Amino acid sequence: MERNEAIEILAEGRGDAVSVVTMQSVYPWHQAGQGEIFHVDASQCMGSASSIGLGLAVARPDKKVMVLDGDGSLLMQLGSLVTIAGQSPANLYHFVFANGLHQSTGNQPLPAIGQFDWVALAKGAGYADALRIEAAEDLLERLPGIFAMTGPVLIELTIEREDREPLWAGVPMAKQTALLKEQLAASS
Amino acid sequence: MTEAKPVAVGVEASAIVSELRGLGVDHVICIPDSYQKTLIAALRDDPSIRFITACTEDEAMGINAGLYMGGKNPMLVIQNNGIFASINTIKAIPLDARIPTFVFVGQYQRDPMVPIEESRSRAVRMVEPTLDVWGVPHWRLEGPDDIGNIRAAYERAHETMGPAALIVGAPTL
Helix, strand or coil, rough: CCHHHHHHHHHHHCCCCCEEEHHHHHHHHHHHCCCCCCCCEEEEECCCCHHHHHHHHHCCCCCCEEEEEEHHHHHCCCHHHHHHHHHHHCCCCEEEEEEEEEEEHEEECCEEEECCCCCHHHHHHHHCCEEEEEEEEEEEHHHHHCCCCCCCCCCCCECCCCCCCCCCCCCHHHHHHHHHHHHHHHHH | CCCCCCCCCCHHHHHHHHHHCCCCCEEEEEEECCCHHHHHHHHHHHCCEEECCCCCCCHHHHHHHHHHHHCCEEEEEEEEHHHHCCHHHHHHHHCCCCCCEEEEEECCCHHHHHHHHHHCCCHHHHHHHHHHHHHCCCEEECCCCHHHHHHHHHHHHHHHHCCEEEEECCCCC
């Protein structure tokens, strides 16, 4: 599926979930109007989205937390799968946009593409469940069921290669963190 | 002949935990450290604290940020090598994203008989200069008289919305 198709479906199905988004999903997430409420970008800290999501999920078990990660990004802190599994956050939904590329730096291929398996890695790390979705229509159909699952769940989204310059939302993370803290405090 | 005195002596873990309770710390994210073994054991056993073991210091700082935004009062327990390992994340999360990040840093491989500046361990010698380069304030815990530095570091982290470190210079007791 195309990244923007996945973003539109996730934005539509998000409800009041807290979102943590990184790398090349940040710009389209903001363009889809999802950057103002219950949201933080993981900026300039490639690999940290999953850990930030874990902290939010532990702090607020009453809220669903969705992480929109990249495959190259998650590889940079792959151990976070095990750390997350160790805490068993039932409210954490970890979407991995898997295009096999470091898109932000010019579409360089990831190591061992076609050899490693996100679903197997997540299950092997101890996630409650993991699944792969390749087509946008399948994501649309399955998303409500995914949010009904007990986390942590990893959802690998097979994303097509995009040949374009990287895009960034340009919103300072400090502004977002203060706003998210305030919004979460007001919603308790 | 007089016996040489140590430069740093250990502090009772119970005294440290008492200070942390007084500060309202409710979550500890830890990358294990041999200099804080007794402290880690005490924190793990404390029913008022949720203890989270992470795989790396990068993760620990991300988890700390999420907990903080979610309304919790977390801290990190790591060792000196973890500072070197996580500089990019220190830049991005505690500093740029302005997240209070209160960190205990154990001086792994420090000989408490020797001043930090004269240590044979590069990690021991370089951790404070590294923090200085990045503008991360730090205090030392070299013995029971320094217990007040725990609060000083905690308050600085929250006042400045950034990182602050307590350098644990001898194995906790």
